[in-house]
Amino acid sequence: MILLFVADPLETFKTYKDTTFSMMREAARRGHVLWACHPADLVWVSGGRVTARGARRIALTGDEHDWFRTEETADLGLAAGTDAIIMRKDPPFDSEFFYATHLLSQAEREGARVFNKPAALRDHPEKLAILEFPEYISPTLVTRSPEAIKAFHAEHRDIILKPLDGMGGMGIFRVGPDALNLGSIIETLNKGGAETVMVQRYVPEIVKGDKRVLVIGGEVVPWCLARIPQGSEIRGNLAAGGKGVAQPISARDREIAEGVAARLAPRGLLLMGLDVIGDCLTEINVTSPTGFQEISRQSGIDVAQLFVDALERELARR
Known part of the structure; x- marks a missing residue:
């Protein structure tokens, strides 16, 4: 398969923890062809189709620092030139992200397959998506x-x-x-x-961690990543210095995740990252959920493998 990853610049990836990189690595292991572009590379002109200008076909090197090499640069038609497009641009969910999802929706109308579905990305911004689930939130x-x-x-x-x-x-x-x-x-x-x-x-249970619970292809990953605040911090986010500890999900975590998955996965959300503090759902991350590598290293579950399995199943249904 030919996979196009729409993401932040490859040069900015921290491969020891980057979830998009782990997806690429597993896809490459299976022999899939990898292309990459930035949302700013997406172009549409009347009479034509959505194209990724200057997209790069890449190969992974196995080197921690120079982790990829560019095999080819080309203007890649999203519908005709790919089997799947993986939208992995990090937040913020700003106007440019919004416009990119509209270009990806146009690519869908032209025949492309996009994950997560662009309309679902627009309809479920990270913070506000929880409003649909008052039974789970504080x-x-x-x-x-x-x-x-x-x-x-x-x-x-x-x-x-x-x-x-x-x-x-x-x-x-x-x-x-x-x-x-x-x-x-x-x-x-x-x-x-x-x-x-x-x-x-x-929610005082934050001291035990802000849990990232992953849902892939509508199925709940049985381990989560508890991001535990350090020192005087109240934030557990890894970017804010939190410590990531993988642990089996609780019965309440599963209840929340299965309830959310049943409603949202059918809308085209192949991957979701739910944030749960104590017994309360606090966010539903759909733009570029992370945590794959941390959970995999500590639990023995290959989360990237679960993701590519789910992606292949979705493409086989076409």
């Missing part, structure tokens, strides 16, 4: 109103505030019962009413 507020945030704090006393377009724990604040700096934090995130903020009741 008390949550989404608003532009400073007054509503202050009222939510007065009710719940210990809260987490975060921007809707952040990643890796960026821009997350905790405000305790003393309300220290609440006004300033609201001003920083809310920007005078210009930007929407998500506020959630603080």
Whole structure:
């Protein structure tokens, strides 16, 4: 098969932990042909089809640093030139990401197969996708109103505030019962009413880890990655210094993941990364969920193999 990965620049990959790299490695092991491009390379012109300008056909070298070599550079037609397109551009979910999904939707109309499905990416932004599952989440507020945030704090006393377009724990604040700096934090995130903020009741089980539970092809991976905050941090994100510890999923983790999978996988989400703190679902990551390598190293489960298995099954249904 010919696979095109739409991703961040290859030169930025940290191959010892990068999930997209682990997907590529498993696909190459099976003999699939790898191409790569950046969303900025996607082009459509009337009378033509969506093309990845200057896409690179790559081979993996096995070297930790110079991990790939470019075998060929070409303008690759997404529908005619590929068997599958893997959309793996990291957040933020900004306007350019949104526009890229529309170009990928056009490629689908032309006959391309895209994973995750572009319309599903648009419909399920990381933070807001949890609103469909109130039975699994902690008390949550989404608003532009400073007054509503202050009222939510007065009710719940210990809260987490975060921007809707952040990643890796960026821009997350905790405000305790003393309300220290609440006004300033609201001003920083809310920007005078210009930007929407998500506020959630603080879940104290974060000290045991922010669990990344993976769902692949509608099936729940039986091990998760608990990202445990270190030192004085409240954030467990690995990008914020959290320690990743793989562990078997709990009964509650499975209940949440299976409930989400039953509803969302049929919409074209081949891969999801659910964030669970204690018994509460906090995010549903669909743009480029990570954690494959950390879970694989510590559990013995080859997560990339599960992903490529699921991808091949989907393509066989065509």
